[in-house]
Amino acid sequence: MTSKASRAAxxxxxxPRPRIGKTxxxxxxxxxxxxxxxxxxxxxxxxxxxxxxxxxxxxSRVIDIQQTADQMALFDALVRNDGxxxxxxxxxxxxxxxxxxxxxxxxxxxxxxxxxEVITLMLMDLHSTTRDAFAxxxxxxxxxxxxxxxxxxxxxxxxxxADGQDTNPPFRLPPLHLGLRPFVxxxxxxxxxxxxxxxxxxxxxxxxxxxxxTREVFLAFRELELGLLLRKxxxxxxxxx
Numbered sequence: 001m002t003s004k005a006s007r008a009a010x011x012x013x014x015x016p017r018p019r020i021g022k023t024x025x026x027x028x029x030x031x032x033x034x035x036x037x038x039x040x041x042x043x044x045x046x047x048x049x050x051x052x053x054x055x056x057x058x059x060s061r062v063i064d065i066q067q068t069a070d071q072m073a074l075f076d077a078l079v080r081n082d083g084x085x086x087x088x089x090x091x092x093x094x095x096x097x098x099x100x101x102x103x104x105x106x107x108x109x110x111x112x113x114x115x116x117e118v119i120t121l122m123l124m125d126l127h128s129t130t131r132d133a134f135a136x137x138x139x140x141x142x143x144x145x146x147x148x149x150x151x152x153x154x155x156x157x158x159x160x161x162a163d164g165q166d167t168n169p170p171f172r173l174p175p176l177h178l179g180l181r182p183f184v185x186x187x188x189x190x191x192x193x194x195x196x197x198x199x200x201x202x203x204x205x206x207x208x209x210x211x212x213x214t215r216e217v218f219l220a221f222r223e224l225e226l227g228l229l230l231r232k233x234x235x236x237x238x239x240x241x
Contacts (some may be wrong), residue, residue: 001022001026001090008032008081008082008083008084008085008114008115008116008117009033009085009086009116009119009225010078010085010086010087010111010117010118010119011026011029011030011033011085011086011087011116011119011121012088012090012098012118012119012120012121013025013026013087013088013089013090013120013121013123014088014089014090014091014095014098014120014121014122014123015030015092015095015122015123015124015125015130015133016095016096016129016130016133017092017125017127017130018091018092018190019127019154020123020151020154020155021151021153021154022089022090022123022185023046023051023052023089023174024057024119024173025123025149026042026052026087026088026089027052027055027149027190028191028217028218029087029121029221030052030056030085030087031190031191031192031195031214032191032217032221032222033085033087033191034190035192035196035218038083038085039083039084039240040056040059040085040086040087041060041061041077041084041085041086041087042056042058042059042060042061042073042086042087042088043060043061043077043086043087043088043089043092044060044061044063044089045065045074045088045089045090045094045098045238046062046090046091046093046094047062047063047065047066047088047091047094048091048093049091050062050086051089052089053085054187055187055190059167061073064142065094065098065101066097067099068079070103070106074088075101075107078107078111078112078116079107079110079111079114079116080103081115081116081239083113086236092185095133095135096133098127098198099137099140099141101130103140103141108141108143108144108157109143110168112143117228118144118145118146119145119224119225119228120137120141120144120145120146120147121147121149121171122134122137122146122147122148122149122156123149123151123155124148124149124150124151124155124157124158124161124170125154125155125156125157125158126134126155126156126158131158131161134146134148134161135207137185140201145228145231147171147224147230148161148170148171149170149171149172150170150172150173150175151173152172152174152175153175153176154172154224157170168230171220171224172220173217173220174216174217175196176213176231177209177213178205180206180210180213181204182210183199183206183209183210191214191217191218194207194210194211194213194214195214195215195218197211199211215238
């Protein structure tokens with residue numbers, strides 16, 4: 001197997017409640033992978049209000065999780081180790097349905113069998129629906145990495161969950177200055193460009209702030225992947241001992 005194929009990864013980004021920043025995080029995951037030279041495919045599981053597909057028109061597909069054909073196309077793609085990083089942006093209306101299907105077909109086990117790293121990023125707030133969903137995912141998929149995400153600008157983070165994440169600390173999405181949000185929301189711009197400082201038509205001071213914010217988030221993704229690598233290494237050493 002090639003080294004490229006062995007680096008295949010699936011980022012699953014979602015939350016059971018709306019307007020908490022999941023599409024922003026999914027976009028960042030996709031552009032982070034692009035800065036690392038990886039090919040990316042994006043799946044927009046928001047059929048009635050697709051958003052992320054507007055930012056990746058050539059590498060995304062809108063999925064209606066209620067349709068059998070779309071279900072098959074989605075999971076066939078996710079379990080295929082083709083060296084492509086896949087990012088799944090799950091709308092809150094499709095959240096439970098996605099994970100129910102994944103459990104029924106044992107999709108996470110199949111992805112790991114094909115040497116595909118699976119990282120579930122779940123946006124957190126203090127609502128009981130969110131807390132219950134996080135506990136449910138960690139119980140149903142104990143062998144997969146489920147990471148709680150703190151979106152500082154949107155919602156308070158439950159400290160008890162943070163304290164309970166000894167081996168997998170929460171992923172922190174830093175606040176974005178209000179003046180930068182119009183640039184980020186523009187579908188003709190990408191975080192990939194901000195990271196490289198190629199923000200044409202943007203004032204130098206604004207471009208610098210965008211670059212600093214984007215690099216901070218991408219560093220968090222890098223640390224997340226390194227943590228996963230160390231976790232696998234420790235597991236291998238324990239099995240060998």
